[in-house]
Amino acid sequence: MSADEFDPAIERLFARTPPMPDAALFTADVESRLQRGSRIRYAVLGAAGVVGGAVAAREVLTIRFTPESGEPAAVVGHGLQAASLNAQTALQGGLDQLGMGSLDLGSMGGMQMFWVAAAALIAVASIGLMRLSQEV
Missing domain, CATH: 1.20.5 (Single alpha-helices involved in coiled-coils or other helix-helix interfaces)
Structure with a gap:
């Protein structure tokens, strides 16, 4: 047998793998593992969605728009207003240096x-x- 005939013969022999005797059992086992994993994933994602939705609903229902002056929310709000004013002043100063001082950011x-x-x-x-x- 020459080399030209030998290579195609080897390729034909190894082109198809022989079926294993437990191929059906292996396929069934893999499919059941995939289904079991997806059920657990769906359950965990569903529980996380329910918990997240409950927390979001609770936060929306208990929101107060007018904090009293001593509460931390009021202090944080005043701090944010001051920081926003400082940032706007600094940005306006930078725009003045670039020659774009007429650009007004206060309207937004x-x-x-x-x-x-x-x-x-x-x-x-x-x-x-x-x-x-x-x-x-």
Whole structure:
């Protein structure tokens, strides 16, 4: 048998693996393990969702919009207002140095700035995700 005839013969012999005698049992065992794992995962995710939903509902129902002056929420609120004012003053000073002093940031409220920042973060994350998917 020449070398040209020998290689295809070996390839034909090893092209198909012989069936194992316990192949059906092995397949059934693997499928049952996969099903058992998915049931546990569904149960854990469901329990986490119920607990998270209960905590979120409790927080929404117990919210107070007017904290009293001695409470920590009021102190934190005043601190955040001061920090926001300082940041806005510093930003306005930087814009004055760049020659864009007429740009007024005082007209945007805190919630509007939050949504602008959130939209910017979502845009940056989307661009990063697109670049990452193109590299793969």
